[in-house]
Amino acid sequence: MVQYSKKIQGVPEPTIRRMPSYLAFAEGLLRKGQQFVSSTQIANYMNIDPTQVTKDLSYTTIVGKTRVGYEVKAIVDVLSEFLGFSVMDNAFLVGAGSLGSALLHDSGLNHFGLNIEAAFDVNPATIGRKINDVEVFHIDQFRDLAQELNVIMGIITVPAENAQTVADLMVAWGIKAIWNFTPARIKVPDDIIVQNTTLYSNLAIIFNKLHHERKEE
Template sequence: METTAPYVPEPAIRRLPWYLACVSRLRAEGVEYVSSTAISHQLNVDSSQIAKDLSYLNIKGKTRIGYEVKELERGLLDFLGFHREHNAVMMGVGSLGAALMADSGLSRYGLNIVAGFDVNPDVVGTRLGGKPIYDYSDLERRVRELDAEIAVIAVPVESAAEVAQKCVDAGIKALWNFTPFHIKTSPAVAIQNTSIYAHLAVMYNRMPK
């Protein structure tokens, strides 16, 4: 019988990687158990919120002992999908796209960028970090060959909507968008709009005057 994955609110999902980083550090230090209060002190998140977030994953601590660090790390890794490999393609291999393709750290979190796509004839047919750069027009056929399910988008903002739709038409299941354009497409496609510029704006605004 199939089991349904637990529904976890997006704010909780955004906090889970912080918990994972915390417990992974504790596990490396040889700590066996940790309480939600101890995690709270390190992350500045209310301990009751941490306990609630972890309860969505059916992870429960022991009274007066806390959570077993190795078990908690394993449960978080399993839910977040960081231990599974997800093939992705890089749409646009300019400065940002090239940097993301060269970032081997992403593979530690399950993102395997297997190829890039661009319209620039100077880069099409070359390799970046050992990974091929294909012509944008060849996307649909290559996505099937590469068994890619995610597209990372770092194209000029004026091309973002067109590129996103082409990725969806090619069978891509999720889009990680780094352009300032807020992408919307089929409800069946997972979209994560990551605006570096919005984060910069907030940081500048919060800096002491």
């Protein structure tokens, strides 16, 4: 079957996954006052191939100079911009349990362009409280607040069995993207962006390497 349209100009997801680390590295170099950095240096830091770095950076407007490398400042500026870390987007978080409150405490999210406007839960013990200056509301109040505030992302940190219910509510509320931290997979309309982040997948990979994989010799 002929495919008449696809993602235009899509940057590979593995590339995007690596970029925040390039950025973190460059930010560190910037603080240390280093002006240029070569793909070899970056690759060495990341334990990957140098051409991988140049390929990845070639998706942006950054250009390197032969025998010199890339300008550190340019990497920081262009990459933050490219990754969407330089504009602030608003989010609601549903599920103010342990993982939820950890995210509320994480200043890194703010640093990378995500502002959590409010949190929601059903637990009377947490409702009304403030976690790191973010107020926790009863989930029934979500609809009204979503109207007032310009919120485009919903973060799901409830138990897996409630993920779909929360997702349905978020879609009804007009949210554009959902960051799902449960192992459950949610069904949403095609135009809603879903990103699943399951910590346990990483655990599974570690265990697999520890228990199964024999070493290369």
